[in-house]
Amino acid sequence: MDGRTLEPHHDCPVEVALEALKGRWTTLVLRELMHGDKSYGALSQSLPKLSDKVLTDVLTHLRKCGVVSRTVFRGFPNRTLYRLTATGWEIRPLLIELYRTGLRMRKSC
């Protein structure tokens, strides 16, 4: 927090973290993966209201952020495993803090 940043900028660490969490479904997908590695279909079943397009968008986004990795197993049928990277696990304390803060904010309404 250098006091000189006058506009939103992805170089700001706060923006970096928020960028990774951006999107309505992102934290839910992350939470699923924090329960363990999952295939595309398993994620889809865990989040029935999430469309294929958006799930793909979210996973692509998380991979670009270096938060999630993808491993494809060729065969019949194909399988794809998604898992958190080491960087992804770094987000866990942040989610917990988000939860704590959200709880306290609700109380004061």
Added chain:
Amino acid sequence: MDGRTLEPHHDCPVEVALEALKGRWTTLVLRELMHGDKSYGALSQSLPKLSDKVLTDVLTHLRKCGVVSRTVFRGFPNRTLYRLTATGWEIRPLLIELYRTGLRMRKSC
């Protein structure tokens, strides 16, 4: 984290906190206010790239979230002071955690 939430829901504490921080300029406005109470004009000067419309939007949003209060002083000219509420100050540890996490995420790229 009850394991039963299958869709985004503002009742989820994580969503509550993220909702408050939503928008490109929101965290920057919060940061300004964490330096002390500020008038509309002072905020506008601190964030020159932020348009009136968006500044108003952000402040309205933060007030709806119970994070910021507004006090109007009638006179010539009028003045308006914005300040963090007690709830607003609860967000500070979260911003720090966002910063820490963002820093670590950058390193691993």
Added chain:
DNA sequence: CGGAATCCATAGGGATACTG
């Protein structure tokens, strides 16, 4: 000074259908 009103451009989320 401190906004509100208007208009515009873009991005994000979502529904549906199709493919390797």
Added chain:
DNA sequence: CAGTATCCCTATGGATTCCG
């Protein structure tokens, strides 16, 4: 199974102008 390809619609951010 694990996506891609379209199309659409709304929300958000931004520029500009006007008002009490």
